[in-house]
Amino acid sequence: MTLALDVAPVMVAYDVAHFLAGMMLVASFMLLYQDRIFAVLNTFAAQAMLLALAVAWQGYVHHHPDLFITAAMAFGLKGIVIPLALNRMVVRLGIHRDVDQAVNVASSMFLGLGLTSLALLLVLKVTPGASSFTREGLALALAVILLGFLMMITRRNAVTQIVGFMSIENGLILAATGARGMPLVVEVSVAFSVLIALFVFAVFVFRIRERFDSVEIEYLDRVRGDRRVQGDGR
Template identity: 60%
Template sequence: MHGLSFDIAHLLAGGLVLTSFMLLYQDRLYALLNVFALQAFVLFLSVAWQAYAQGAPHLYVTAAIALVLKAIVIPGALHRIVARLGIHREVETIGGIGLTMLAGIGLVALSMVVILRATPAAAPLAREDLALSLSVVLLGLLMMVTRRNAVSQVVGFMSMENGLILAGTGAQGMPLVVEISIAFSVLIAFIVIGIFLFQIRERFDTVDSRVLDTFRGERS
């Protein structure tokens, strides 16, 4: 892969990291969901571009899953859940947005150093995709740690997964990427449908996981 097609792949992967940063500083749930849909759209473009550039038509399936499920269906469903639960006002963050962003920058630097040092021999695209996707994974993890609200934790989890899909598609000719992305989508769909809609909503007035925490531990 040379010249323009390399640059486009690179641009799209970088766009994914950028949207991950945008996720970090959203403080309203609706905005958070919109940015997530944007990230899923960037992922769709990135995977579709890889499918075209690598000549791997099966990756179009993964791209389609990203577009339909993650850019449209799941954000839509979460929108409705948020509206019904009336929790659209604010998202709490731990440690403030400035600190979170700084930590995010640190994590991106870390993943660049770790991956680029370890892979001098690998194909240039695969290695930069790996570095960028590790950044997305770590930023997703950071988001899950800094958010208390269950909806934003799920969004963090899904953005983590976007990073993994990017890594899988960037590795030239990796088998089972489609199957893996389907398996992940099933996981997410089950969780969104099951735990949220039926159970947490059934039992809790709020989906703030701090409320869940009050029930934890030893009840002696």
């Protein structure tokens, strides 16, 4: 492991990290672009695998072997287990395979571009002293997180909202590894809480489905009961 850093100059180390993080950002945009549920799930799996590669590369370059465990968890859990689970869920529920969007693709993409620019400019402004790895990792991670939020906001389907949530978590891991890695205990607990969140989501989605015959979250408004009919004099 030590020998590699001596051979690989800093520029290559940076280039590869930049490439992987940049591709994660592209994957986030592809998540926004896709209009089929299975395509969304595949893209999400690809993003998680890119995350695993990015984390492993950081561990390799900076000699933090514990990051390899993080990478393996990202690969196994988010690259394979969670997409497969979601896939099964979609098949079992027989969900309408098209993704229903609250905002059309073009507008959400442009919103995404705005958020990305915002994230990059913000991080570059507030971290002038940090190392180049940290700055660029943080900038791209913030962009991925904001795009995950955007995806949760613009999608009406519960499954795609889960994917949005998980991609926010991908961004958080990227940020954490960029900023000198987080302790393994924290990492493990985060990974398991995400897994538990998936179970909670799954149970929740099945219940929604049982009750309303659909996983469109619009139906939940009726349960909440606080939406007034238009023009009721208030």
